[in-house]
Amino acid sequence: MTGKxxxxxxxxxxxxxxxRGGAAxxxxxxxxxxxxxxxxxxxxxxYLGLTNRGLTGINAANPQFVGLENYTTALSDPALWNSLxxxxxxxxxxAIVGQAVLGFTLAWVFRNWQSWVRRxxxxxxxxxxxxxSSVVAFLWVAFLDGESGTLNAxxxxxTEWLLRHPLLSVIVFNTWRGTAxxxxxxxxxxxxxxxxxxxTSRLAGASPLQQLFDIILPSIKGYIITNLLLISLWTFNDxxxxxxxxxxxxxxxxxxxxxxxxxxxRFGELGFGSAISAIMLVIxxxxxxxxxxxxxxxx
Amino acid sequence: xxxxxxxxxxxxxxxxxxxxxxxxxxxLVFAPFDSTPTLAAQIPEFTLENFSDLLSNASALRSLxxxxxxxxxxxGVVLLVGAPASYVLSRIKFPGRDVFLYMLLLMSSxxxxxxxxxxxxxxxxxxxxxxxxxxxxxxxxxxxLPASIFILKDFTDTTPRSYExxxxxxxxxxxxxxxxxxxxxxxxxxxxxxxxxxVNVWSNFLIPFILLRSPxxxxxxxxxYSFYTEGGQPNLxxxxxxxxxxxxxxxxxxxxxxRKYGFRFHGGLKS
Numbered sequence: 001m002t003g004k005x006x007x008x009x010x011x012x013x014x015x016x017x018x019x020r021g022g023a024a025x026x027x028x029x030x031x032x033x034x035x036x037x038x039x040x041x042x043x044x045x046x047y048l049g050l051t052n053r054g055l056t057g058i059n060a061a062n063p064q065f066v067g068l069e070n071y072t073t074a075l076s077d078p079a080l081w082n083s084l085x086x087x088x089x090x091x092x093x094x095a096i097v098g099q100a101v102l103g104f105t106l107a108w109v110f111r112n113w114q115s116w117v118r119r120x121x122x123x124x125x126x127x128x129x130x131x132x133s134s135v136v137a138f139l140w141v142a143f144l145d146g147e148s149g150t151l152n153a154x155x156x157x158x159t160e161w162l163l164r165h166p167l168l169s170v171i172v173f174n175t176w177r178g179t180a181x182x183x184x185x186x187x188x189x190x191x192x193x194x195x196x197x198x199x200t201s202r203l204a205g206a207s208p209l210q211q212l213f214d215i216i217l218p219s220i221k222g223y224i225i226t227n228l229l230l231i232s233l234w235t236f237n238d239x240x241x242x243x244x245x246x247x248x249x250x251x252x253x254x255x256x257x258x259x260x261x262x263x264x265x266r267f268g269e270l271g272f273g274s275a276i277s278a279i280m281l282v283i284x285x286x287x288x289x290x291x292x293x294x295x296x297x298x299x
Numbered sequence: 300x301x302x303x304x305x306x307x308x309x310x311x312x313x314x315x316x317x318x319x320x321x322x323x324x325x326x327l328v329f330a331p332f333d334s335t336p337t338l339a340a341q342i343p344e345f346t347l348e349n350f351s352d353l354l355s356n357a358s359a360l361r362s363l364x365x366x367x368x369x370x371x372x373x374x375g376v377v378l379l380v381g382a383p384a385s386y387v388l389s390r391i392k393f394p395g396r397d398v399f400l401y402m403l404l405l406m407s408s409x410x411x412x413x414x415x416x417x418x419x420x421x422x423x424x425x426x427x428x429x430x431x432x433x434x435x436x437x438x439x440x441x442x443x444l445p446a447s448i449f450i451l452k453d454f455t456d457t458t459p460r461s462y463e464x465x466x467x468x469x470x471x472x473x474x475x476x477x478x479x480x481x482x483x484x485x486x487x488x489x490x491x492x493x494x495x496x497x498v499n500v501w502s503n504f505l506i507p508f509i510l511l512r513s514p515x516x517x518x519x520x521x522x523x524y525s526f527y528t529e530g531g532q533p534n535l536x537x538x539x540x541x542x543x544x545x546x547x548x549x550x551x552x553x554x555x556x557x558r559k560y561g562f563r564f565h566g567g568l569k570s
Contacts, residue, residue, distance in 0.1 A: 023387045030384035030444055033376065034403065037441025041418035042410045048418060109312060121313065124320040130553050132502035134523040135327070135542045141527065142338040143323040150322055150340045176320065237411040239505045243524055257413035257505075264417045265509060273417045280414040288409050292401075 042281055049275035055268030063271065070275035080276070082251050083259040087236065090171060090255050095235035098175030100228055103182025108212070111190050122183070129180035137243030140173045162245055166252040170241040178235070182227055189223035190216070222294070229291040233284060256280055327546065330539035337535065349540035359541050361515065362522035365432075366501055366545075369518055372436035373500045374493050377447045382489060385451035386481060390460070400449060407445035412438075412505045423510050430512045438506055443499065447492040454488030455481075487559075494556045498549055519545045 049070055053063035074080050106125065110118050128136070143150050146160035161169045197219065201211050217224070239257045241247070247254035247262065254262070260280065264273020325340035331350070333343030353359055388396060412419070419438055420429075428434030462484060466476045482489075504520040511517060517525065523545060527533045 020391065020393075023391045026387045027384045029380040030448065033380060033437060033441050034406075034444050037419075037422070037437050038410050038445070039406060041415045041422055042406070044422070045415060045418040048421070053421075105312075106316065109309065117313065121317055121320070124317065124324070126553075127550065128320055128324065130498070130549055131324075131327075131546050132504075132520055132523075132549060134504050134520045135546050136323075138523065138527050138538065138542065139323045139326055142326050143340075145338045148338045150325065150338075153339050154322075176323065233408065237413040239413050243504065246528075257416075260413070260416060261509075265420060270417055270421060277414055277417050281409060284409040284411065284414055288405055292405065 045274045045277045045281065048271055049278045051271045051274075053271040053274070055265070055270055059271075066271070070272045073272065074275055074279075079251060079254070080259065083254050083256055086167060086251070086253060087255045089167060090174070090241070090253075091232055091235045093167075093171040094174035095178070095231040096228060098171060099178045099182045099231050099235075100224075102175060103179045103184075103227075104186045104224075106179070106183045107186035107190055108216075111187075125183055126180045128176055129178060133177075133240045134243055136173075136177060137240060140169075140176075140244055144169055163249055166245050166249060170244055170253050173244060174235060174238065174240070177240070178231065182231060185223060185227050186220070189220040193219060225294045226291065229287055229294065233287045233291075236283065236287070237280075326539075327542055330535065331543040333539070334536075336539050349536045350544070353537060353540040353544065356537060358514070358522065359537065362517050362519045363545065365516055366518040366520070368432055369435055369439070369507065370497045370500045372432060373439045373443065374496050376436060376440040377443060377492060377496050378489065381444050381447045381492070382451055382485075385448040386455055386477075386485070388448065389452045389455035400452065403445035404449050407442055410442070412442065412503075412509075416505065416509055419506070420509050429510060430516065432511075432516070435507050435510050438510065439500055439503065443496050447496065450492055450495075451485065451488045454485050454491075458484045490559075491556060494552050498552055501549060 050065060050067060051063040052059050052066045052069075054060045106122075110121070131139075141162070144161040146152065146158055146163075149161075151161070152158055159165075193216070197215055198211060201215050206214065237257060238255070239261075241253045241255055242258050242261065245253040247258040256276070257280075260273050260276050263276065264270050322340070326338075329340055329343045330336035332345050332347070333341070334346040334348060335344065336349075388400065423429045423431075423434035423438065426434070428437070458481075462480050463476055466480045471479070502520060504524065507516075507518050508521050508524070511521070514522075514525070519541075523538075523541065526538050526541065
């Protein structure tokens with residue numbers, strides 16, 4: 001009886017509930033879904049970008065290999081340069097300046113405040129983050145409306161925000177939309193600091209600003225880098241400006257995802273759109289790799 | 300004097316933050332109950348008629364049903380193929396396992412819907428899945444499986460193997476052990492990824508927008524968009540009631556998970 005027990009135990013500590021062959025069978029379906037619907041599309045787009053594949057007509061049925069033509073066309077397209085510039089301003093303005101700075105300020109200013117007001121404010125910030133994007137997009141279209149929007153009613157003016165200041169509008173929108181993540185992450189970072197850090201520096205006579213720059217920011221550097229890379233990646237891949245402005249007026253808010261959508265799915269230039277997608281994937285990969293590197297040097 | 304200035308700045312900042320985040324949201328709170336809503340947030344002339352109208356609007360109800368189908372489909376795929384895979388990956392060590400998992404996670408954050416919309420569009424077309432729910436479900440599941448497997452593996456790693464071993468010692472079969480020991484122990488993990496997946500699918504706009512062409516198949520995210528962008532005077536009573544009905548499930552699910560498990564930082568989830 002004892003012999004049987006140890007025998008079973010030995011067997012289970014070696015192979016557990018499943019054998020290796022069984023393990024492969026169990027992992028296979030998940031691996032297949034990921035391989036076909038995640039990995040393959042990325043590799044395929046590298047190839048499609050070298051063809052003149054179209055949505056309709058002869059280039060749909062019988063696409064030709066055109067080498068790097070899509071890339072040379074893209075580089076001489078002013079609309080692409082405009083889109084890259086818009087994307088850069090959108091990401092740096094709404095993710096890095098907007099979300100990260102506002103998120104950190106919220107976490108820092110409210111860190112010792114125990115009150116229902118703080119909890120209510122934080123709840124508001126989080127709700128703005130989780131409401132579905134097509135709903136928040138409409139809320140902002142209504143809020144910024146020139147004739148009857150709430151913002152103009154408060155300010156007593158009739159500015160058509162989405163026509164006069166389109167890029168600024170989507171930057172403020174995306175700051176509103178995404179600050180919660182930075183606030184929560186920096187809140188966790190500040191909580192992880194030992195209280196003695198601040199105690200010592202306060203006793204040494206440091207002002208709150210000195211504490212912030214000399215002690216707090218350097219000790220949560222890892223969190224800051226993590227946060228900046230993640231929110232840049234997400235904002236770079238964010239399609240929601242489309243829901244507010246459709247990329248307009250006249251390309252003023254045409255971030256890269258909207259440019260790809262317009263070129264490939266609206267105008268049917270699938271090969272050309274694939275080339276731009278490939279560029280976007282490479283940029284994503286660079287951001288993600290620097291995230292991993294930052295993570296490794298931290299640990 | 301200095302304390303006074305700090306105090307005023309603090310109150311000013313809090314008031315600004317409150318106004319900035321609350322004002323755009325007010326419309327969603329008031330307009331659904333207003334008999335004559337405008338684009339501005341205003342105190343409503345209270346009515347529930349917008350909702351009774353909504354309940355007789357076939358396309359609005361159908362779109363919520365479509366969203367439910369997509370959610371059920373993706374959560375189903377993630378649990379059925381993802382949960383067993385994560386269990387196995389937690390319990391069986393093979394060389395390069397951790398690198399493999401990190402590669403998966405890396406790919407799922409690099410290959411986003413926005414960056415891969417063209418090949419995804421063509422792939423579903425070539426597979427005959429264009430304008431069909433299974434296409435959307437598989438594409439969304441492909442994007443969410445890596446992170447789900449990663450989280451679930453974390454949960455499984457923290458549960459002691461000895462539970463399973465004792466069950467085996469007492470003669471339980473593999474299936475019994477899985478059902479009676481493993482599943483109950485990792486249930487919080489299953490709940491977290493189900494809710495996380497559901498919230499993401501319910502809100503996702505881009506993938507169904509690209510892959511589904513028939514208006515009758517639009518999920519709520521896409522129908523909401525067409526409500527205010529298709530020509531003509533938008534029907535604000537319908538939009539208001541629909542926005543609220545579409546948003547509430549998300550708030551409830553998030554509230555549930557947040558109360559039970561709190562904010563956890565999982566190397567960057569939330570797509």
